[in-house]
Amino acid sequence: MARYILQKAGQMLITLLLIVFIVFIMFELIPGNPARIMLGMNASQEQITALELELGINEPLPLKIKNYFAGLIQGDLGRSIRFDKPVGELIGAAAPTTFSLAIYAFILIIVLSVPLALLAARKQGSFFDNSIRFVTETTLAIPPFFMAIILMLIFRTTQLGLSSGQGNLASPGFLRQFLMPALAIALSRVAMAMEFLRDAIIEQKRMFYTRAAVGKGATKSRILFFHIFRNSLVPFVTVLGLILAEVFGGSIIIEQVFLLPGLGRLLVTAVEARDFPLTQGIIILIAIVVIVVNFLVDLINQFIDPRIRLSDVKSEKSNLWTQLSYKLKFRKDIKR
């Protein structure tokens, strides 16, 4: 286990370094001078030059990278050019909104997809199964930002009193206030999660142990919850991990639509202003979240299914791969 964690931490560090470098190179390549963007068209050349010096914009790339890491090691993410404030402070103010929204959306995905999948899988190909799949597939086809606009139109025109606003999980009225943005993110993912769980359940239903359980005389619901459901969780949790990472990405777009003061809006402002320290800080945070989520998925899977051996990361990956590819093949079989 210790070795596994060490290995994971190593991977995490390498990924992070890579991401930091990529952002560095991106900012070297894209046109735009942050000093000019900051000071505007009417600024004098002297002003621009002075600010460039202050920000160290024209320093060679290796020196910039060195300075950045020197700061990073001390936990200093630098100072935002656009907002004239420490990056840590800005991220600290915006992160709760994004995290709250992502978690809310994620919970909605689970709460909606699990019962739907269970219902759909009860009788494969039934009218109920088909209609659930039709509706969820339709939502899958609608991009979240468009879904957001539709939801806004529906809720505003029907006067349900739901409105977007500012706040986080801890603030009163959060669940009501953030319902629309959270739904906009969740709906398309519900279909994905539900499909996976439904297919996994159907797959498990055909396993020999299910027949054995039936033979043993176990009740239908007991078989479904204690045998099949548990075994279906591994691919489901893996997909949920992917979805959670995506939900963070989704919340970045949705924040724009609903005007939520989160990381997504901050990131857009930062990139527009070529605000390197702020962009870098937000991207590092998002990367950490994604990596940690993946790590948690691995841990949870091991807990659900002890057959997955964590000490051997390679075989575990291939194990999941075989499962997934097998499933895809299997789906084809079902369709045939």
Added chain:
Amino acid sequence: MAKHKKIMQKVLIILSLVLFLTACGKKDAEKDTKNTEQTDQIVSEDDAKKDDGSLEEQAEPQQGGSVIVGITQELDSLDPYLAAAAGTKEVIYNFFDGLVKLMPDGTFEPALAESFNFSDDATEFTFKIRTGVKFHNDTELTIDDVVYSLQRAAGMLPDSKAALIPQLAIIESVSGDAEAGTVTVKLKESDADFITYMTLAIIPQDYTEQAQKPIGTGPFIFTEYKTQQHLKMKRNADYWRDRTAYLDEVTFMIVSDADAAIMDLQEGNFDIFPYLTMDKAELLKDKYDFIAADSNMVQIWGLNNQRAPFDDPVVRKALNMAVDKQMLIDAVTFGEGRALESGMAPPMQDYYNADLASQYNPEEAKKMLEEAGYQDLKIEITVPGDYVIHVQTAEVLAAQLEQIGVTAEVKTVDWGTWLSDVYMGRNYDSTVIALTFDYVAPATVLRHYYSKSDNNFINFVNTEFDELYESALSETDHAKRVELYHQMQKILQDDAASVFLQNPGTQTAVIKTLGGYTTYPQYVQDMYTVYYK
């Protein structure tokens, strides 16, 4: 069969959505004519108010109350000298006073200076500083504070590298006389516009937190700022003028764009919203009044004078004749703009040359191009995609150019790219952009056509213009200066430096219970004059 059904169902759903959305769109566009009529009426009311020159208005103002103003830009530094975004300056204006105050009619009144005078050659300015004025931190305004403010803004403090306000780089020295209560500013060369820059915020000496918690002598005191959310201010009960502000509290609420703000306006969440486009007014007319004003913008179709075919004056003239500016204004700014024939706009008061006639004549333009041997001309218009008004303008221009056989391709880039490639790099064919003026000082706009200026991004070179520009800077006689600026504008038109489009209007939605909202030639949101009726 089942498959077909599925497809049909999906098609139906999509169709109904499309219908639903288009129906919503139509509502906005209807009855546009009504809107314009309504605003015209308000404009005239506004003009009447300007004429009597006073800040106070007829209806009896109530003391107290709070107001929410919607703004569409993230704020940058709150330090009055470091704030660069117009969206920040208009907000923090309420925290500060200058030595002089710009009035709605474009004149200047003494503010923190009780009086001022200047030498005949406009190189030495003396200000008598008001006594008994307190900063928000309860310290009294001293001569030293004024000297410090001017020196800091002019980049004269030991650790500064450049003037923070470029117009003040002209200052040679600042000296204070505590006994006489005066501050004297000496300039390196004469500048008759200098007094317009003295609206500069006066700040307390050696206070280091201006960027986070701004402190001035203004009618409102900073209370809270949350990035991406809001900025709050409260009434300064100790204000030095004969009355304090009417409102107890003002919140500037940040929304990311004007379209999103419309929903908030429909629900009455904002009391004031300054960036309204007239196409949305119909939706809001029950709750809001609309106050129209000139903007501080000169929108131009900038032609890169050094690049073919724009290096040929014939082409530039032909393009000038091909553009129907009124149609463009109707299409892009819903009729709320004034067509321009040169690089200056009506808010520049008497410096604006109103005598230049329209050149519109597409048939003649076509003929000119043919005679000069330009067949199937293809040009590119690079526009900053962040500004819808410029993108739409470029599209209308492209459609109009088709009439004279010129093919224009509109290329959008992001603002940062535009600044570095077009504005600084000057690597472009043509572009649509608005030149803004922070002060009512004519040189700040015409500087863009002075060949030795960093900001001459259209590469316009005309020695006669340069000479006039230089002599206008040092000319202190107002009538003569006006004449010089009028001549410069004539040259810009005659030599077709670019195609000058319009001075777009601005509309502010003000909730009907409020009164006293005042517009200035400078772009600010003055909350001092606002009250509940």
